[in-house]
Amino acid sequence: MDDKEIFRHIPDNEIAWHAGDGRKEGGGNMNGIGIEICVNRNSDFNTALKNAAWLVATLMKKHNIAIENVQQHHFFNGKNCPEIMRRQGLWDNFIAMCRAEFAKLS
Numbered sequence: 001m002d003d004k005e006i007f008r009h010i011p012d013n014e015i016a017w018h019a020g021d022g023r024k025e026g027g028g029n030m031n032g033i034g035i036e037i038c039v040n041r042n043s044d045f046n047t048a049l050k051n052a053a054w055l056v057a058t059l060m061k062k063h064n065i066a067i068e069n070v071q072q073h074h075f076f077n078g079k080n081c082p083e084i085m086r087r088q089g090l091w092d093n094f095i096a097m098c099r100a101e102f103a104k105l106s
């Protein structure tokens with residue numbers, strides 16, 4: 001996803017290799033829905049974040065996922081992802097954005 005569109009690569013219930021933790025039981029690949037935010041020089045990162053928050057909220061509602069289970073890829077495998085959010089300390093704010101989007105859907 002970027003500041004203009006969201007592209008679904010695979011169905012929500014299909015296993016993908018986004019979290020980098022293989023087939024670990026209870027892990028991100030086996031249990032999580034992977035979201036990647038595109039960071040392009042010619043796109044608006046803040047708008048991409050807003051779109052990501054909307055998508056997170058929509059998936060939370062659709063699959064009955066608690067906000068506590070919205071995790072960084074870093075949580076599963078230690079990689080520095082989402083890198084800009086981590087570097088700029090934006091994660092807590094992003095979670096707040098997800099909560100706000102979720103409230104709008106309820």
Ligand SMILES: [Zn+2]
Pocket residue numbers: 018035036073081082
């Ligand atoms: Zn990632």
